[in-house]
Amino acid sequence: MNTLFPEVKGRFGFGCMRLPMAGEEVDLDHFAAMTDRFLAGGFNYFDTAHGYISEKSETAIRACLTSRHPRESYILTDKLSGNYFETQADIRPLFERQLAACGVEYFDFYLLHAMSASRYGQYTDCRAFQIVQELKAEGKIRHVGMSFHDTADVLDRILTDHPELEVVQLQFNYLDFDDPRVQSRACYEVCVKHNKPVIVMEPVKGGKLADLPPAARAELEPLGGLSPAGAALRFCASFPNVCMILSGMGSMDMMEDNLSAMSIPGPLGEEEMAAVFRARDVLAAQKAIPCTGCRYCVDGCPASIPIPELFACVNDRAQGRAVSYQAAVEGRGRASQCVKCGKCEEICPQHLEIRSLLARTAQIFE
Ligand code: SF4
Ligand code: SF4
Structure with missing residues (x-):
């Protein structure tokens, strides 16, 4: 049982931004x-958003979860995403489409998505904070919160303005813990101050902390047989105000690895924590492009540039790994074909300067 939300089982959630794929489609049999394995493992929390996997996540959840299991057997979180509404009048129809896409009559948690200083005005002007409370009063939402991507100061201001928010979803992992841009630690502390439980997203930083270079992996030796992904999850589970840790799992093997790490009780010890921070220091010294591969930027790009794949090429090359830039751009736009419209930067939750990073990518590979 989750001590903060008794209907939630455990502190491990199935993040449905990344799912097993068969080409461009979700592999529904695998999912x-x-x-089934996740539910049998004693957990029940699923997280999605309308835009995840080019709008295929919600319908995959309907096909694989909500149409196959009784409503009381799972907890489903969805989100109100700022790129899907322009006016107050757009919000309720969008919400109803989300319920239909997921095949449910209510959401257990509904989060104002990717809140930041720049999005805050839109959510306020469109009365989003009030509308989600109205939907809660109508029984269509059980709990209201927000997912957040900005600095601790901004978080403090929004939580002060909106004490009715019950929970905050934060990007939280050991690499971003003291990162001046992400501020995982400082944001976590703001949540503690406001008495808001934290849902962790990106605990493995888009898979980066699962696939460590040898020097970083060597630092994790004191954690025994734990995999790098398992170490990243257990780092997050060591913080008492964390009520949920979401992991995007692309295969049954990843799930088994995650389940086994999350079945270990208690926080990391002092020596284990020190080892994790040494691994962090090794990674931080590499100065990789901090793209998490969320793909929010991809659908709106007029030049069809596979932005996260190209940044992965840059990062892999810096680590001395084999890279095929040609394969990454096959049938898609090249970095040099960016028309600098800036749409990707408006939506990137990591606030990356994508245009200048693509110019650098083109310089390296083209
Ligand atoms: S700035 Fe470049 S990469 Fe970004 S959306 Fe526009 S064309 Fe695509
Ligand atoms: S560039 Fe930004 S929006 Fe695009 S995949 Fe990376 S983190 Fe996500």
Whole structure:
């Protein structure tokens, strides 16, 4: 049982921004089997958003979870995403489409998505904070919160303005813990100050902390047989105000690895924590492009540039790994074809300067 939300089982959630894929489509058989395994493993929390996997996540959840399991057997979180509404009048129809896409009559948690200083005005002007409370009063939402991507100061201001928010979803992992841009630690402390439980997203930083270079991996030796992904999850589980840790799992093997790490009770010890921070220091020294591969930027790009794949090429090359830039751009736009419209930067939750990073990418590979 989750001590903060008794209907939630455990502190491990199935993040449905990344799912097993068969080409461009979700591999529904694989996802259904993972869903069953997850529920059988004693957990029940699923997280999605309308835009995840080019709008295929919600319908995959309907096919593999909500149409196959009784409503009381799972907890489903969805989000109100700022790129899907322009006016107050757009919000309720969007919400109803989300319920239909997921095949449910209510959401257990509904989060104002990717809140930041720049999004705050839109959510306020469109009365989003009030509308989600109205939906809660109508029984269509059980709990209201927000997911957040900005500095601790901004978080403090929004939580002060909106004490009715019950929970905050934060990007939280050991690499971003003291990162001046992400501010995982400082944001966590703001949540503690406001008495808001934290849902962790990106605990493995888009898979980066699962696939460590040898020098960083060597630092994790004191954690025994734990995999790098398992170490990243257990780092997050060591913070008492964390009520949920979401992991995006692309295969049954990843799920088994995650389940086994999350079945270990208690926080990391002092020596284990020190080892994790040494691994962090090794990674931080590499100065990789901090793209998490969320793909929010991809659908709106008029030049069809596979932005996260190209940044992965840059990062892999810096680590001395084999890279095929040609394969990454096959049938898609090249970095040099960026028309600098800036749409990707408006939506990137990591606030990356994508245009200048693509110019650097083109310089390296083209
Ligand atoms: S700035 Fe470049 S990469 Fe970004 S959306 Fe526009 S064309 Fe695509
Ligand atoms: S560039 Fe930004 S929006 Fe695009 S995949 Fe990376 S983190 Fe996500």
